[in-house]
Amino acid sequence: MNSPTPPAPLDWESQRTFLAVIREGSLSAAARALQLAQPTVRRRLDALEKAVGSALFTRSPTGLHPTPIALELARHAETMAAAAEAFARAASAADDDRSGTVRISCSELMGVEVLPRLLAPLQAEHPGLVLELSPTNRVEDLLRQEADLAVRMAPLTQGAVVARKAAAIRLGLFAHRDYLARAGVPQDWADLPRFALVGPDRDTATLRAVSLGQAPLRRAMFTLRTDSHLAQLAAVRAGMGIGVCQLPLAAREPDLVPVLPALYSHTMETWVAMHEDLRRVRRVGRVFRHLVQALEGYAAV
Structure with a gap:
């Protein structure tokens, strides 16, 4: 009796291409992201669908849409991609604290407005360090x-993660002087609803934090609503109304004026975390310590 034919091996390049199509939504966009020719992307995707034995995408005028099996496979492909990227970072230099690659995950606001200034002195001192900054409001898994x-902005509770509280950043209400x-x-506080307010759209946790035990603020009161803290800051800078801002950020902006400082004061705890296994990687430890110290200085402004 003949034994069943084993399934064809699935090579990583085909899976990496599949993941790029998932992320980008089209063959052409995936080809640009991978720096490949579009026929190569098409060929790899066809080979993967043949190996899997099922269609992975449906086509529509708006692009490619993953099938249910594609969404299931994408979870595993994301894990493999993260492992491949971690491997490349680990192999990027000898085990010293002055060169190699370190990837940092943070919120959009911190990644755009705060961390570049804090990291610039470190990279100037150690130009061999390559810093990958990933500003995203999706919580990336260490x-x-x-x-x-x-x-x-909250302590990490995963068992194998080392976290250190770096700072308690003060928040306040601010508006552009032209708006005021x-x-x-x-x-x-009761006077506040008469003014144009900048605040969250669907993020009810942020809405509760803004109210902070005062008379509750409701979504309908905001004349500009967005769950992006970066967009909220841009709106306040543009004179669109009153919104929450980190005090150290507002200190850089001479045109931002505090509003009701005696009534609204809040602090946002900030933590730096890494996987416990990375404590032995010297360059990661150096960046970890630098961030803790730099954030302490930032919050003290």
């Missing part, structure tokens, strides 16, 4: 090695 370090010249200045 256990799956999606990043080497993470800057978070037009609209006036609120005198108390």
Whole structure:
């Protein structure tokens, strides 16, 4: 009796191409992301569908849409991609603390407005360090090695993660001086709803934090709503209304004026974390310590 034919091996390049199509939504965009010719992407995807024995995408005028089996396979491909990237970072230099690659995950606001200034002195001192900054509001998984370090606004509870509280960053209400010249200045918390407010759209946790035990703020009160803290800051800078801002960020902006500082004061704990296994990687440890110290200095402004 003949034994069943074993399934054809699935090579990583085909899976990497499949993941790029999932992320980008089209063959052409995936080809650009991978720096490949589009026929090569098409050929790899066809080979993978043949090996899997099922269609992985449906086609529509808006692009390629993953099938249910593709969505299931994508989870495993993401894990493999994270491991491959972690392997490349680990192999990027000898085990010293002055060269090699370190990937840092953080929120969009921290990645754009805060961390570049804090990391610039470190990279100037050690130009052999390659820093990959991943500003995303998706919580990247340190256990799956999606990043080497993470800057978070809440303590990480995963068992194999080492986390250190770096700072408690103060928050306040601010508005552009031109807006206050037009609209006036609120005198108390109850006066605030008469003004243009910048705040969250669907993020109810942030909405509760903004209210902070005062008279509750409701979504309908905001004249600009967005769950992006980066967009909220841009709106306040543009004079669109009153919104929450980190005090150290506002200190850089001479045109931002505090609003109701005696009534609204809040602190945001900030943590730096890494997988416990990375404590032995010297360059990761150096960046970890630098971030803790730099964030302490940033929050003290």
